[in-house]
């Protein structure tokens with residue numbers, strides 16, 4: 321099973337899923353599929369990384 325986390329885009333506030341192992345706690349910009357925004361996960365105010 322692939323672990324994922326969800327977070328809200330700081331620009332449009334919509335939530336989307338990201339692969340946990342690949343991206344969580346890394347300084348990589350994430351891409352919002354809704355508004356085409358690129359942001360660091362530290363910019364998101366709402367991160368849910370429960371299982």
Ligand SMILES: [Zn+2]
Nearest residue numbers: 329332352355
């Ligand atoms: Zn967005």
